[in-house]
Amino acid sequence: MTIESNYSNLPTSEPVPEYDDLQPDDFEGSGCENNLTPEGLATQQALAAITSLQSPQNTTTLKQARSLFRQYTSDRFTVKPRALLLMLMAIAITIIGFATNNSIIGLLGTVATLLLSVAMLLPWLQFLLSEWFSPQDRTLFVAFLGLLVAIFGLVRFTGVGDRLLAWGRKINWEASGTLAEWFGALGQILIAIIAVYVAWRQYVISKDLTIQQNLLTVQQNIITQQQTIDSYFQGVSDLVLDEEGLLEDWPQERAIAEGRTAAILSSVDGSGKAKILRFLSRSKLLTPLKRDRRLGRAILNGVGGYAEDRLEGVRVIDLGVMLAAADLSGTDLRWTDLSEANLVRANLSDCDLVKANLSRTILYDGNLSGADLNTTRLFYGSHEQASPRSRTEPPNYKTGEHTGAVVENADFTNAKRMSESIRHYCCAWGGEATRGTIPGGCEGIPNKLNR
Numbered sequence: 001m002t003i004e005s006n007y008s009n010l011p012t013s014e015p016v017p018e019y020d021d022l023q024p025d026d027f028e029g030s031g032c033e034n035n036l037t038p039e040g041l042a043t044q045q046a047l048a049a050i051t052s053l054q055s056p057q058n059t060t061t062l063k064q065a066r067s068l069f070r071q072y073t074s075d076r077f078t079v080k081p082r083a084l085l086l087m088l089m090a091i092a093i094t095i096i097g098f099a100t101n102n103s104i105i106g107l108l109g110t111v112a113t114l115l116l117s118v119a120m121l122l123p124w125l126q127f128l129l130s131e132w133f134s135p136q137d138r139t140l141f142v143a144f145l146g147l148l149v150a151i152f153g154l155v156r157f158t159g160v161g162d163r164l165l166a167w168g169r170k171i172n173w174e175a176s177g178t179l180a181e182w183f184g185a186l187g188q189i190l191i192a193i194i195a196v197y198v199a200w201r202q203y204v205i206s207k208d209l210t211i212q213q214n215l216l217t218v219q220q221n222i223i224t225q226q227q228t229i230d231s232y233f234q235g236v237s238d239l240v241l242d243e244e245g246l247l248e249d250w251p252q253e254r255a256i257a258e259g260r261t262a263a264i265l266s267s268v269d270g271s272g273k274a275k276i277l278r279f280l281s282r283s284k285l286l287t288p289l290k291r292d293r294r295l296g297r298a299i300l301n302g303v304g305g306y307a308e309d310r311l312e313g314v315r316v317i318d319l320g321v322m323l324a325a326a327d328l329s330g331t332d333l334r335w336t337d338l339s340e341a342n343l344v345r346a347n348l349s350d351c352d353l354v355k356a357n358l359s360r361t362i363l364y365d366g367n368l369s370g371a372d373l374n375t376t377r378l379f380y381g382s383h384e385q386a387s388p389r390s391r392t393e394p395p396n397y398k399t400g401e402h403t404g405a406v407v408e409n410a411d412f413t414n415a416k417r418m419s420e421s422i423r424h425y426c427c428a429w430g431g432e433a434t435r436g437t438i439p440g441g442c443e444g445i446p447n448k449l450n451r
Helices: 003-008 038-052 059-074 081-100 103-132 135-157 160-170 177-240 251-265 270-282 420-429 431-435
Strands: none
Touching: 081 103, 135 160, 177 251, 177 270, 251 270, 420 431
16 A cells, blocks of 8 residues: 555645734734744644644644744744834934934934834833733832822822921921931941841851751761661671571671671661661561571471570570660660660660560669550569579579569659569569559569568
C-alpha cells in the first residue's frame, strides 16, 4: 500500500486558518508571513503538517500548538516600514520649520512627530506596565493618587487651607525658636531610642539565626548518627552471617563484633543506643545460644530458630560493662534481652521495658523511675525462691535461685504497671533505699538483704 493511499484514508479536517488573513495595525504585533521569524515559520510548517494528518487523537495537540504560536507571535512588536517612513517625514517637517522659522510648519511637524512617537511607544509602554506592575500594584497606585487628590480638594474647597494660613500668621515665630530647640532635643532623643531599638532587633535576629543554626546542626548530627548506625548494622550482619545467611561466628569474629559495638555505643546518644540494642536483641545476637561443642556454631531448635541455652550458651555479643552509667532515659527497649548486662548507675527513667529480659542484670544505683515494667522479667521461677545473681553460685533457672537482677539502691519511683511478683522481689532484695520507692509500698514483705 502506497503512502498516498494511506493519506487518502485519513479523515478530513477543517483547514487551519491562515495567519496572512489577519490585518494588524501598523503599530501592533504583526503575525503575517512577511514578518515571521525563522522560529515562527518553522512553527507554521509544523502546524500544517499536523493539519494534514489530523485525527481525533491529535486534535488536542493541534489546539495546544495553535495557542502557543499565537502567544509567541503576540509577544513580538514589529513596526512596518511605512510607519517608520511617516515618522521620518514628520521629523523632517519639524526640522524644516526650525530652519525656516515657520511656526505653522514647525507646529504641524511637532504634533505629527508627537502623535507618531506615542503611537509607536504605546505597545511597549503597555507591555512594561503589565510586566513590571501587577493589577494589585496598579490599583494601589490609583487609590493613593485619588487619596492625595481628595486631601488637596478638602483643603482647598472646605476652607481648611485658609484657616491654616490665618493661624500661621498669628504665630510669633521669633518666640517659637526655643520651642524649636526643644523639638530638636526631642528629635535627638528619638534618634537615640531608634538606635537602641535597631540594636535590640539586631540582637534578636542574631539570636534567632543562632537558634536556627543550632537546629540545623542537631538535624545534621541526627542524620550522621543514623548513617553511622546503618553502617554498623550492615557491618555486623556481614561479619556474623555466612553466604547462606546462617549464623557462623568464630571467636575472632565475636571479638570484632563486640569491639564495634563498644565503640559505637560510646559515640551515640540514648536513642541511638536503644536502636542498636533492639537490633542486636531481635537478631538473637545478645541471647545465649546453644553451641556445637566442636565447631562452636549455633544449633537450630527445629522450628525455624536457634536454640537458647541460658546456663552454658554463648552470646555472639556480650554487652558486659558497655552500658554502665549509660543514659537510656525515655527510650524504647521493648522485647530487648539485657540479661547479665552491667547497668550499674544507668538511667532507665521513663523507658518502655515491656517484655524486656533483665534477669541477672546489675541495676545497682539504677534509675527506673517512671519506667513501664509490664511483663518485664527480673528473675526466673517464683518470687518466693528467686534471688539476685551471685559471683560464686551458678543460676538455677528452674527454681529461680541466683537468676534475679541486682536491684539494690535502685529507684522505682512512679514505675508503671509493676506486677505483684516484681514488687515482692524488689521489696525483698532491694534494700531500704529501694523499698522506699516501690509503688504500693513494701508493708508485710521482709527485707532479705537486712540493710
